[in-house]
Amino acid sequence: MLGYPRIGPRRELKRALEAYWDGRGSRAELEAVGAAIRERTWTRLAELGLEGLPSNTFSLYDQVLDTSVLLGAVPERYQAAEDPYFAMARGTDGLAPLRMTKWFDTNYHYIVPEVGPDTAFELDAAKPLAELRQARELGFETRPVVIGPVTFLLLASALDRLDDVLPCYEELLALLAAEGVTWVQLDEPALVADLTPEELAAVRTAYERLGARSARPGLFVASYFGHLGEALPVLAATPVEAIGVDLVRGGLDGLGALAGKTVVAGVVSGRDVWRTPPERAARLLSAVREQAGRVVVSTSCSLLHVPYDVEAEPDLDSGLKARLAFAEQKVAEVVELAHTGLEDGERVARPRPDTGTLARPDAGPLSGPLSGPLSRPPAEPVVGGGRAPYAVRAAAQAAHLRLPLLPTTTIGSFPQTGELREARAAAVAGRLSAADYERRVEGEIERVIRAQERLGLDVLVHGEPERNDMVQYFAEHLDGFAVTRNGWVQSYGSRCTRPPILHGDVSRPEPITVRWARYARSLTDRPVKGMLTGPVTIVAWSFARDDLPLRDVVFQVADAVREEVRDLEAAGVPIIQVDEPALRELLPLREAARAGYLEWAVAAYRRATSGAGDRTQIHTHLCYSDADQILDAIDGLDADVTTIESARSGARLLGSVGTFERGLGPGVYDIHSPRVPGVDEVERLLRAALRTLPAERVWVNPDCGLKTRTYEQVEAALANMATATRRLRDELAGAGR
Ligand code: MET
């Protein structure tokens, strides 16, 4: 098992982090909560019968940031901060945080390491050693887990520093050996992408060198999220003793190269919530058994990406529940699969022919829709018809909307206040009537509209107060989805989401957002933007059924969104934003599969939006995902305006948007930090945008939605944004005269 959830079964870490950040709790209290979560995890895993417990899989914020600290890659400017770790993660009043982006094709965000030519690597092994010793005091021998050198440097775009970073890893191995550690796990997920010859050579150099150390633990290199491809024979030729392969996503090709190695066989998926089909696991394990010396049964990747426990879900339909496996259940599956083949005391997996003896409720076929009608045939992209070319639409919209130059807007959500969350909880629990809850939501919409009018913003939003989450809210109103009560999965730092479970055919019984958009419009003369989540993102941030191709599932959702777009337009909403922040996230890790994915993903988006008339302005939004890699596809979405996170990543996006031909709002306010950007800072970012794009197509907006911020921060930041915009507008008007 490669790693475990760490936020706490009741999100204890989230609460402790937020208390510490707000000054309500001390660092010592925070550490104590972390220690308790680790203790509970090891105890539980041991109870479940798991051997080979991992350590150093806990993190106060992010495991990549932990690796930066481990290797001494803490940029100078943070070193004097009161708490350099959280200064890098979240920024301080005077310091912007490090960049954040998504971990491979997951919705987990990591803090991007900053490694320059002058970074002086120096090992600081305090954290792995402390976790190792804590486990030992509790009576558990553990296998420390650390991100490997190649992945770390690839994430930092600094592979040229390999020779300088390897001594830290060598020193770490020596330290762990001195502690009596027998195995160390080095995570190398970056090896499942296409690697250049230089990158493959780096894999060889790194593991030849680490393998050559005499005093060291056994080396277990874990790959996941795909197939090792060309890295497999390279790694196999090095002295590492164990190699982890993701058999769920990667399959069996080329495993013959691992003949002399221990293969850690990832047969239990860490990326979905379905029980492992026993015949699939049996087939994979016996195939591996034929090719490798020793086989250890494992999950396909860390269980960080699934919730803790199905048993914490009292509301789920029992038929659905019987098909589900969260982290606890997946560990039990690993143990069961391993025991099925125990032989001579060795952890050899050889499933008995009768795998029906595996402990799982008798729930009929193990994957497939729970119930409901037969799946609809896959929808075909809308061909012909649709919207007029962008230039025609732009003219129609300009005449209709009459927006100023550099229009200001926000991404949709406004702060979710404690009162609002309490009201929602009370409504769910039946302590607040539906009518009273709706009045509270309306009150909040009014507050948001008035605030935006006061701030002088041009395109207003209703603030999304009715939404607990941009995906879960839609899942709750669409057929084919189930939502969980405690199924939290970490998204970044203290933030978690509860990905809905998409288990059947999707349809929209009735309009979802129209009444709120209509109410918001009734309060103001300014244009109000309707807010929807796009089909790719709804599916990406859910656990999707695995008996239909993802494409078909996304098209079903696109049809539901399409109906909502049409209803919003019919209700007179002049601008409709369909967010696709997960578009890049699902981009296949291997180049060969990318074009095919982008083609259907873009087609699904167009299917969802092309029912809108030319006068209706369609916006989309993307964030925290290296959007520059898929600019052509973003262009292909054919949205009239695209707002993209940019401030947080130091405006590097601007380097590649020069050819973008539609409206573009590169974010000027990093909303992931409590810091309020000054007028000059916003102005500087806007000037940078205006150097790359014609003023007529530039929009002014934050990086992302504001729901995680306080009203105080948001109002100050948006006021500065509006002031900076006015300065530039005046200047441009002056120049035009
Ligand atoms: C992660 S993208 C968020 C978009 C959404 N409309 C919001 O403002 O919160």
Ligand SMILES: [Zn+2]
């Ligand atoms: Zn966003």
